Amino acid sequence: MRLKKRFMLSLKNSLRFLPDRQYIKIYYCAKFGGFPNIDEPSTFNEKLQWMKLNCHDPRMVSLVDKCKVRDFVEKRIGSQYLVPLIGVYNTVEEFLGADLPNEFVVKCTHDSQSAHICIDKATFDFGAAARGLETALKRNWYWQGREWAYKGVKPRIIVEEYLRDRERATPNDYKFYCFDGVCKMIQCDADRFENHKEQFFSPAWESYGDWHVSHVPEGELLAKPDGFEEMLTLSQSLSESFPHVRVDWYCIEGKPFFGELTFYTGGGFDPFHSKEDKLRDPLDRYLGDCLVLPEQARTLYV
Structure with a gap:
């Protein structure tokens, strides 16, 4: 385990006694080098922290369960998309x-x-x-x-x-960032266990860069997969009525298979273009603009 990973794990364990709000602020500072504005959040990561503290939709408890979510997927889009x-x-x-x-x-x-x-x-x-x-x-x-x-x-x-993919050792992951049923960004993870590539695209498959920098050379861009439009439509169907949820897919020879639903990408602690300015990252701010926080969140779902 790398030194930084050891430090972050140690920090999590040593701060476990803290209430959620204090823990989040300290851990966020350790990751980004600055404290989040939780009361008036503007970036995506700040708003995810707000959601953790305020948006307690009881549906989410079963939807983050990798077994129970299968019932939701089957009812909304059909069992043919389940692994x-x-x-x-x-x-x-x-x-x-x-x-x-x-x-x-x-x-x-x-x-x-x-x-x-x-x-x-x-x-x-x-x-x-x-x-x-x-x-x-x-x-x-x-x-x-x-x-x-x-x-x-x-x-x-x-x-x-x-899921065996004849074209590669491990299937690519396609992660659709959706907001109230509308997809705003797609993350593609290719070759996760060897020469890992992690790139971001618009719904029109225009490059938003990769995990390290905002610009990827033309020859290194990942290709739009067969089945993309179907995954896009299905993701927007699954994400309806949620302020934000990331819908993850595998796509095997053009056939989509549902992966999982994620409400807190990276726990709200992951910078996107991590080699650039973490607190002024354009994707963090763009997705923050996409996430409209619900009003009176604590009482919405009682």
Whole structure:
């Protein structure tokens, strides 16, 4: 683990006793070098902090659950967009005792970064996966960034089919940033485990740069995928009635498969063009303008 990552993890643990608002301000300062304006937010990251503290829509609790969200997707756009489900398990022992296919993806239903990919059961390290899942099951993801929706999610293990893409080792991720049912930006993650590229585009597939800088040379731009227009339409359908939600997809040979719904991208702590001025990032401000905060948020969803 890199030194900076160790420091941030240590900071999270040492500040756990703090109330949400104080924790958010200190952690935000550690990430960006300045405190957020939570009472009058203007940037996207500032507004996500406001949403965590004020927008407590009870629907979000089931929609951040990687198992329960499947019901929502099926009812709104159809089950054909869901990654085929193999099983859901309450314990690591149940997972280890399950009759699994040769290829699968296993992860927890309540967090991020707990996924393990198996492309060959004979060589898959079940021990390492079990240890990682055991640790994840004991962790309430809410404490990582005080993301309200995760506080009440029951930790479980979900196993889905492995989506094999003939063109690349791992499928690309397409993340649609939607606001009240309208997509304003798409993030594409390619080759996540080797030579990772992370680029941003408008709904017309005009480049907004990548994670490091606002300009990407023409020859390095990722191509618009087959199935893009379908993913765009479906994302806007799934995001209706939410001030903001990011809708994530895989696209295999032109066929979209739903990934997840995310209400707090990066916990509201991720700069976009991270090598440029973090507090004056144009994408942070552009998306901040797109996110219209609901009025009287604490009483909207009672």
